[in-house]
Amino acid sequence: MSVTRCPALLVAAPASGQGKTTVVSALARLHARAGRRVSVFKVGPDFIDPAWHELASGRPVEQLDLWINGEADCAARLHAAAARSDLILVEGVMGLFDGQPSAADLAQRFGLPVLAVIDAGAMAGSFGALAFGLRHYRPGLRWAGVLANRTAGAGHADMLRDSLNDIDDWLGALPRSPAWTLPERHLGLTLAGELGDALARIDAAADALATTPLGRLDSAALARRFDTGFAAPPPAAPVPPLLAGRRIAVARDAAFCFIYPSNLATLAALGAQVEFFSPLADTRLPACDAVWLPGGYPELHAGRLAANRPLRDALAARIAAGMPVWAECGGLMLLADTLSLADGDEYRLWGLLPGAVAMQRRLAGLGPQRLRLDGHELRGHSFHYAACVSRAEVIAHSEPAGRGHGEAVYRHGPVLASFFHPRFASSPEATARLFLPRGNAGAHAAGAIAGIGAAPAAALPGSAA
The missing domain is CATH 3.40.50.880 (Class I glutamine amidotransferase (GATase) domain)
Known part of the structure; x- marks a missing residue:
């Protein structure tokens, strides 16, 4: 069976609203600016977050859902992305273990390392307990680390880092800032195309992320830490031309x-x-x-x-x-x-x-x-x-x-x-x-x-x- 390798991350969180979309967009933009080919996927049905990821990566964004797509379709899309990319990023949906199937199910099925983004704006030592729980709740889940979001500054970030059981889990912190806050409305985030400064917001977040341990990983370091193999699925059945000429x-x-x-x-x-x-x-x-x-x-x-x-x-x-x-x-x-x-x-x-x-x-x-x-x-x-x-x-x-x-x-x-x-x-x-x-x-x-x-x-x- 053919296996194509590529560094990959599934970016998850303990719940919705933690900042997954901001982190994925910032990370995609950071590597795209460096000339790397970044493929981004979104777990579950979503029309809005992918628009931000497409702007950040410069490439189309597809959905991955074990129930809606089916496992074979997910496998085919990941394998194809691995062949044309230097980095694959997958944004989870809701919390890591929410839904059936969940983002954790997808990560486990395809061996994706999980990066947990936690809104730490109102916590200190509990940050370590939450990170520990996400890492160990399900045996066999491949773990990448944790990133603190919406922190109050360097001192707060140090406190959060020190709360971790394993210091190697620490991949940095993004402070709270209006420069990269993504506005929301009733269906979720505002569409990127409606904001004249959408790319400037992503760039600002990418600049901040570049100063973190996660952002400082170059191509070689990404490959060492997050290398993932994607097996080629069986060929899909041909689509009948039922709408030919229409x-x-x-x-x-x-x-x-x-x-x-x-x-x-x-x-x-x-x-x-x-x-x-x-x-x-x-x-x-x-x-x-x-x-x-x-x-x-x-x-x-x-x-x-x-x-x-x-x-x-x-x-x-x-x-x-x-x-x-x-x-x-x-x-x-x-x-x-x-x-x-x-x-x-x-x-x-x-x-x-x-x-x-x-x-x-x-x-x-x-x-x-x-x-x-x-x-x-x-x-x-x-x-x-x-x-x-x-x-x-x-x-x-x-x-x-x-x-x-x-x-x-x-x-x-x-x-x-x-x-x-x-x-x-x-x-x-x-x-x-x-x-x-x-x-x-x-x-x-x-x-x-x-x-x-x-x-x-x-x-x-x-x-x-």
Whole structure:
């Protein structure tokens, strides 16, 4: 079996909000500035943190999730990255042991050394106890060390270092500073592309990290401490060209930016030609056979979207002619009759999916999900603050891979809409069915949508408890 070696780190934490994204971005930027090729991955479904990592590394960022991607896909992506990189960085999700599967499960499966980032701003000796617990909670977990974040200065950092059982665990400290603080909002961090000083913030964090033991490791030292072997997985099955010759118009702008690179790659592998358009700026729809309205932040741009009647009317005409539309989370919100914001403002949107959407002050959906389409299974996730009340037909529900609730799949003519975010590569066959004509429209489309349905829980291997 072919094994490719590359230094690698999985950057984890005891909980969310500890500063993992800042540290990963700073470390990626530090090594990219030195001319090293850095590949960054994010554990679990996430559209926002990868944008910071892409800016820092200068390279596309993909997700790794043992349940959503599957082990073989994770192995293939890591092996390919090792062949083209000088350093692999993987940002964990939530706390190191949170979720089933967790970041620790991924680290253990692929032998990734774990760097723990701990927000030490309000602790002293307990820092050592927390680091010890993370290191020893699970036997066999490969350990890299610990980095203190948001410290009060050199004296505080010394106190934290001295609390460790093993001084070799100490990889340094980042002090608290507004120069590299990443701003947040309701879905997480603000997108890097929305901040004019985003790269300056990452550079400032990289400069600070360069003074730490972690930041002073050069290529040779990284290879000595964090060398990791990635075995080549078996060849993947070829993707059938079910969308050959079809043009898919994909909304992409500040309001619709939740697009996994792997989803676009899957459309290309299916044979589709992708054309991008902006619901914020464009008044015409590209020549296309189907439309994908992905997620994003329509609630932040509701006024401009409501005012774009020419594009709304162009899409309405194509829907009336039977063109398939897949509207996902933010895309669903755009098509609704009305959108009510948390502050009470209400906007009349495009009225192509009967019903109303209202923003909530608490999460309305969160977690990994699966959806069966005509005998195939799409895996993905849900993460939204909006609630929808629609008169459209509900033809299926996604199923949570653990606690929580499934997401309705609405059908209104040729429109399918849901808060479910699918990962297209989990089932190219099911993905094709989202973009093929509904009903009797050729051999590829025969029975495509009629077979949507949820499988019983007992038939769903791999579900988390």
